[in-house]
Amino acid sequence: MLEAAAPLLELDDVSVALNDGARPMVSGISLSIRPREVFGVVGESGSGKTLLARTIFGLHDEAHVAGGRISFNGEELPQHGRHRAAAAKLLGHDVGFVPQDPFSSLNPSMRVGKQITEALYLAKGMPMHAAQTRERAIGVLAEVGIPEPELAFNQFPDQFSGGMRQRIVFAIALSQEPKLLVADEPTTALDAITQRRVIELILERSRTHNLAVLLITHNLELLRQSVDRIAVLYGGQLHNIVKSADVGQRPLHPYTEALFACIPSKGRTLAEIRSIPGEPVGAGFGTTGCAFASRCGFAVETCRTARLPLNDGKGESFSACLLGRGAEP
């Protein structure tokens, strides 16, 4: 049960721009994630979801936060030039990161155990060669389901499969006892069976460790079954924040509904699948007009010209639809 706690991560009208670009690629993002909440972010390619997630945590080399306020655990992060350094400090301490590619996120020349003890040292100051640190590392390897963790401790990453490597990356993040885990498409490169196992592991362990999770993926159905709330991005705009439980129970933002309608999920016949006409719009659409208007069945003229509303954060859900579709009744 999520009580009305102070938000862990709070974004207020945040925009992200490329370092060599003029206009922002992502704009008007306002959302908050509570402690222990499992929050999903979904979007097609070009929606800006990865750009946003990486840049607010200072992980993007070619982009920066161009506007808005970001607060973590009640403290506002500095803006402009000093944002990146401050955000980087959060990583490895309060924020853990599981990136997409399991094959390049581990140092191939360093033994697995050492990568964890190093993380423990950086996060908690535990001495790298102490027995206690080693115990902790082996413990967290066991926790993520690595068989024979004492042996694994001394092995190199390339001795493990993709799914195992993702678990190790997760183990590193867990060991630092963060408050928020950011997982950026953590299972896209894995096969279906491994994918489900790793996602379930991440969610289950996060529950045990009282972590909040920010899960970024393009798999809408996965989110609907796994997370508390879902933010929907398109064209660099935030269109909808919905409670997973509300999907199918009440009208949502037209884009969200259209997206759900085109997934060939279980039990759906061909006739029930409705594709969205046209091509997805890339990030950088700006805040004037709704990026989805060109493909939306309900769009009217104002949808193209009016300024998209911001999430005032007062409710659990939010819909940016200028016609009010998907708003909380």
Next chain:
Amino acid sequence: MRRLLSYPRSTIEWSAVVVACLIVLMALFGRWFAPFDALQIDFRNKLKAPSFVHLLGTDETGRDVLSRLLFGAQLTLSSTLTVLVIVVLIGCTIGLFSALIGGAIDNLLMRLADIWLGFPPLILALGFASALGASLEAAILALVLSWWPNYARLTRMVASDILARKFIASADALGVPLTRKIFAYLIPNAFDVMIVQVSLDVSAVMLAISGLSFIGVGAQIPAPEWGAMIADGRSYVSKAWWIVSAPGLMIFLTAVSFNIIGDMLRRELDPTLRRDRREGPAGA
């Protein structure tokens, strides 16, 4: 054309393009602008400093330096071009053949090229000079023989990369004949990489030819090849600096400008640039 004009991004790059064009024009038409005959000896006027009559002065036999420079442009650049054209034809053909045939023959050819690369061009040139007599032709031959493996290896690598891509498999599935595969698929897709290499090599080859002429195994007296001119004027550096400086400056300018153009092309034509992809660079 418009796309080409958009390539130069700084003053330096524009200058390089302009200078290179001027040098090429000089090579093509310079001889008709030369005020004097490049080989005309006139001992009464030897070692004269630059003046209105002889804009770049005269050398130790009274020949006009400017005229020699203009004639020399054609000599130097045409020999550079000859080397490059032959090397590209031989090297690329071998490389392409190697990539297409694959297997043991591919391996053999590439190892052969590797070994051949071990031959220092200088030694080879000296060898030819002693065997055939020193001449510009001998220098060109020596360079062609030592340079072709570079292009063979490069072409083979580029062609192999292209052949591994899915649109080649599509072409195979369609039954596209080999000649068309080579001319419509391989060559157009390899062109970018090759042109970068060629422009960078212009300066390298030119320096090599001038260098060989300088040490006496290339162009012989009285040919006004720039390297040879520097060799001629070597003894008079303190007395008549213009004899050495003028060709030296030209070599320098040519080498630098083609190098800059090569770098510019490499930047503009880099296939790893994600211009071609619709997704933004954010990979959002």
Next chain:
Amino acid sequence: MSQGVPMVELEGVAKRFSRRAFVQSRSFALHDISLTVERGEVVGILGESGSGKSTVANIITRLTAYDSGSYRFEGRDMKRLSRAESFEFKSKVQIVFQDPYGSLNPRATVQDSLLEALVLHQRGLSRQQRLAQAARLFEEVGLGSQSSARYPHAFSGGQRQRIAIARALAVQPELLVCDEPLSSLDVSIQAQILELFVRLIRDRHLTIIFISHDVSVMRLLCDRVYVMNQGRIVESGRTSDVLEHPKDDYTARLLEAVY
């Protein structure tokens, strides 16, 4: 479904991949692959990456050879074909690949790529007729409003996939092999291309072999499905049977894992 000789018949096909030194790829092999495809059917091959499904596709389209077993196409053995027979085969069987960004020649206009297919396999057409046919194909795959005289990079992923399909259809094939054609596309575009496939199956009476790891797409498009794991076929049958009452353990686990 027609009686008589099946269009595609693989029996006991096997292929070994020799392990290359210093290359990290897992070497795998195909073991005892037996499958049939009747004319007019849409048959699916379901499996994860590394299961060997793409290799089977390449064997069927004769892009790769096989080591043992037999492959009969329309009753004829495919082991040794003359050049002419090989080319005739290509008029009958075409393939659409997964990656829309790699399957078209970046240095040829899309129209040229289409015309090329027509020049090779639709002999006896004048240039005018070819241009008209290319325009018709473009229209058929839903790109009628676009100019085809542009280069591939001017088109989006979904559009490029349509172009690849148009090119495959240009030869008027009897069998279309599709190797994960939707997997690299966005969700909303997948639905569009899925609809295109449905329409093409209906209008052209194509026989299709559809390779994918996506169970849901299999369920919607395929009459029968073969499930592959680690180079072997572990289960096969009518799609509804296999997906609802899997007999094999791997199939069951795969179905369970799908969201």
